[in-house]
Amino acid sequence: MTKIIDLRPKKDFLNLKFEKYQFSSDIITITDEKNLSKNVLRQEPSQGQESWLEARLFAFHNHLFKNPFDSSCWFCDENYEVWRLRKDGTLHNVHSFIACQAPTMYNPTIAFASNDVVILTRGDNNLEMLTTVNSGEKKSYLLEEIEPGVLLDARYIENKSKIIIAMCCIIVVNGKKHSQIVILSYIIKYNNNGIDNLECFQKQHLTVKGSIEYVFIEPNGDYINVLSQDVAKFTYDSLKQIKDEEKKLSSNDSEIKIPKYSWSQDEESLTVWIKIPKKFGDTKANINIKSTGLLISVKDEILIQGELQYRIDHETAVWKYEKETLKLELMKYESGQMWNELIKGDTDGEWLPNETLAAEIHSRLSHLCTDQQQVNDGSSQPAIGFNSEQLEECDLQGKENTLQRINLISHSTTHLVMLGLHNRILFTHKLQSSQVLCIRHDHDGCVWQSVEESPDEWKMIHMSTYPGFGYVEASKTNKKFCISPPDCSYVAIIEHARHGFLYEKPATSATIAKQKIIDLGPDSSHIMGAVATKEYLVIITKNKLFQLKGIR
Structure with missing residues (x-):
């Protein structure tokens, strides 16, 4: 293994x-x-x-x-x-x-x-x-x-x-x-x-x-x-x-x-979108959210399962259905901690860039690249x-x-x-x-x-x-x-x-x-x-x- x-x-x-x-x-x-x-x-x-x-x-x-x-x-x-x-x-x-x-x-x-x-x-x-x-x-x-x-x-x-x-x-x-x-x-x-x-x-x-x-x-x-x-x-x-x-x-x-799910993040939270197969119609998903893991299934089919990269505040997790998609809102346990994967070792998901976060990072860190002498040659x-x-x-x-x-x-x-x-x-x-x-x-x-x-x-x-x-x-x-x-x-x-x-x-x-x-x-x-x-x-x-x- x-x-x-x-x-x-x-x-x-x-x-x-x-x-x-x-x-x-x-x-x-x-x-x-x-x-x-x-x-x-x-x-x-x-x-x-x-x-x-x-x-x-x-x-x-x-x-x-x-x-x-x-x-x-x-x-x-x-x-x-x-x-x-x-x-x-x-x-x-x-x-x-x-x-x-x-x-x-x-x-x-x-x-x-x-x-x-x-x-x-x-x-x-x-x-x-x-x-x-x-x-x-x-x-x-x-x-x-x-x-x-x-x-x-x-x-x-x-x-x-x-x-x-x-x-x-x-x-x-x-x-x-x-x-x-x-x-x-x-x-x-x-x-x-x-x-x-x-x-x-x-x-x-x-x-x-x-x-x-x-x-x-x-x-x-x-x-x-x-x-x-x-x-x-x-x-x-x-x-x-x-x-x-x-x-x-x-x-x-x-x-x-085709990714099974998509996810995005900012400094405080994670957003996860999970596609519900059409064959399940209006059947609701079984949602099990823990501080260190996720398990989402419909009937006997598992849509997403595994250990999270870092901890979340599972008690504040919320979700809603948008057409054929289940949307999860998860709060990070440590604010400011950036994740590079949602589920450890899982390659079935797709990460979506957060433009607001990119602008914020740019604003906060641009001083690292300033005060650099221009070469006038x-x-x-x-x-x-x-x-x-x-x-x-x-x-x-x-x-x-x-x-x-x-x-x-x-x-x-x-x-x-x-x-x-x-x-x-x-x-x-x-x-x-x-x-x-x-x-x-x-x-x-x-x-x-x-x-x-x-x-x-x-x-x-x-x-x-x-x-x-x-x-x-x-x-x-x-x-x-x-x-x-x-x-x-x-x-x-x-x-x-x-x-x-x-x-x-x-x-x-x-x-x-x-x-x-x-x-x-x-x-x-x-x-x-x-x-x-x-x-x-x-x-x-x-x-x-x-x-x-x-x-x-």
Whole structure:
């Protein structure tokens, strides 16, 4: 049975006294600016790659890849040469892709399976594995005949001599574009001289109707964590037959889903509309409302049932019938507590935005984005700040995100986090053996880290908070990347060209924190990638690599 995980921030980590991020004149110094011998390779969408999923995949592709094991940064140039920027600032050519005649469908990507094993793809139907032997020499191995795609993660399981690779591609299902996760499992075969070859012994496919934000392979190799705009479902496994129930779910993906109920909220209350099937005529519904749950049925048919996300004042609940609809008015037990789902783990409902609430939030929190210095540099592109006209579009009409922990052996979802429409993902990054997610909670950005205590015990721990940052991030309409270092001491929003904004994490009870402006200069080209480390912010354009200091 799937365990529903409810992400409840620690009250001690929420700073209710925080007022704003204030512009600081402190300079973020460009400590090193390297001219690249060749431009960074950028693959444009081809004919037929014109869906929203593909446009998003190409537009927000980060061409700079951070190695979580040594904090180095990697990228690929237009000659298919792979470069590594070390922590000491030196840049080295580490690999040349093997020439291939197959068409390139996606941008090159790099994933780090361990400190000594790197997986690379040009975006065609080949993978390459780069290993470091004891002498420091690097050896490469070609893994052929895969579906072209983008690398999401890789993991070397040393005690099993196994490598697991997660990729993403866009496929057509019943005439509609879907995202597909491809899991490739390789066994490493050794001889007296080291690695002899790699054999792919298992291939698995999972399909997602929306976009895939993130995939993390757990260190044991038995589980993956998938962050996506719809639940991921198995459609193929080369070693295990997909159950009939799973096939049925997948085959129904293209059908239009009619919600069983709709709901909306303001700071004080919830409104729920439940459709009564015509077959029941004037038969009244059986209504059972408790402080933590709902059960609405007509005769023997249950219309809505389950545990509420938070408590309500059930004694003040009222309802009435409007034609063929039952309307419930429920008062929240804690005023101001915003819900991201009505029934825990239930996907049968539809959330309706509240325009009055949106305007109220805008009015109350707009000060978080004021007092921000405008960059007057004479360039044609202004410094992008708060745009109130775009708030409702960028802040309130997102897709429903889910975080699944999936068992690759049993095909089961063991743990599920329903992030809903409000709790958008602000940034993610991988550590050596875990992951960090920053998720919007009301107007804050809460940082969570996954913890696996045992195969059956998995949870997300609230580590820290950026007060007010959820609202600030939503206002940045020119945002391309949102990144943070492993210690989460700051967060940076990088725009498509020239500029960025750096926000220092405030002290626990601080009312004001610093916001600094990043400026690469009027001659810089479009930004293609960015990585945050404890010491530096690294930004790459098509022909230059920048290291910036001034974080502390």
